[in-house]
Amino acid sequence: RKEVEQDPGPFNVPEGATVAFNCTYSNSASQSFFWYRQDCRKEPKLLMSVYSSGNEDGRFTAQLNRASQYISLLIRDSKLSDSATYLCVASQTGANNLFFGTGTRLTVIP
Amino acid sequence: DGGITQSPKYLFRKEGQNVTLSCEQNLNHDAMYWYRQDPGQGLRLIYYSQIVNDFQKGDIAEGYSVSREKKESFPLTVTSAQKNPTAFYLCASRNGGRHNEQFFGPGTRLTVL
Numbered sequence: 616r617k618e619v620e621q622d623p624g625p626f627n628v629p630e631g632a633t634v635a636f637n638c639t640y641s642n643s644a645s646q647s648f649f650w651y652r653q654d655c656r657k658e659p660k661l662l663m664s665v666y667s668s669g670n671e672d673g674r675f676t677a678q679l680n681r682a683s684q685y686i687s688l689l690i691r692d693s694k695l696s697d698s699a700t701y702l703c704v705a706s707q708t709g710a711n712n713l714f715f716g717t718g719t720r721l722t723v724i725p
Numbered sequence: 726d727g728g729i730t731q732s733p734k735y736l737f738r739k740e741g742q743n744v745t746l747s748c749e750q751n752l753n754h755d756a757m758y759w760y761r762q763d764p765g766q767g768l769r770l771i772y773y774s775q776i777v778n779d780f781q782k783g784d785i786a787e788g789y790s791v792s793r794e795k796k797e798s799f800p801l802t803v804t805s806a807q808k809n810p811t812a813f814y815l816c817a818s819r820n821g822g823r824h825n826e827q828f829f830g831p832g833t834r835l836t837v838l
Contacts, residue, residue, distance in 0.1 A: 617767075619767065623765075647825050649826065656813075656834075657831070657832070658815055658829040658830060658831050658832050659768070659815070659829050660829070661826055661827075661828065664826055702767070702768075706825045711756065711758075711773050711775065711781070711825075712770060712783070712784075713768075713770075713825060713827060714767075715767035715768040716767055717765060717766060717767045718767070
């Protein structure tokens with residue numbers, strides 16, 4: 616079983632829509648969680664860190680459910696510039712390994 | 726500008742040749758990492774280094790080697806023993822502390838001809 620699993624999508628949504636991605640992790644010892652954004656043929660860039668039950672940054676909200684071992688990312692009022700692949704990542708605190716999901720592809724349509 | 730640089734951006738290699746990918750950071754980060762990314766797969770850890778002159782194998786170290794002679798530099802050599810070297814190689818560094826955010830360089834796309 617993979618450490619982190621994501622729905623690969625693709626998600627095609629109109630501008631202004633709200634879209635949510637879910638991600639599950641298998642290691643209950645995981646304590647640190649992240650969402651990275653990756654544009655085509657570019658490096659991943661940190662979008663949000665999720666340490667407790669969740670956090671919000673503008674149009675982006677990340678939530679963590681430890682009991683069910685899943686993390687979600689909600690994007691409100693989607694912009695064309697939000698089109699990218701979103702990587703879910705889990706890690707044990709202080710550990711060297713990050714475990715990456717395969718990513719969820721989002722395309723925002725005009 | 727502070728950041729992580731990788732060179733070259735694109736690299737072509739003939740089968741049987743070793744090739745070295747450069748990774749430099751001026752963020753004063755102690756820990757550095759090498760990942761490879763293949764289509765449809767998540768990033769996989771090749772090697773990591775927590776301090777100078779020390780490094781550890783990751784999940785897919787076979788066919789690769791690294792060195793960490795300076796804090797700023799963590800070069801990766803892809804040897805001829807690596808059976809499927811064509812991939813996107815990403816270097817990252819971490820700023821320490823309790824959490825584990827890693828920051829990535831722009832990557833090197835290696836193609837074996």
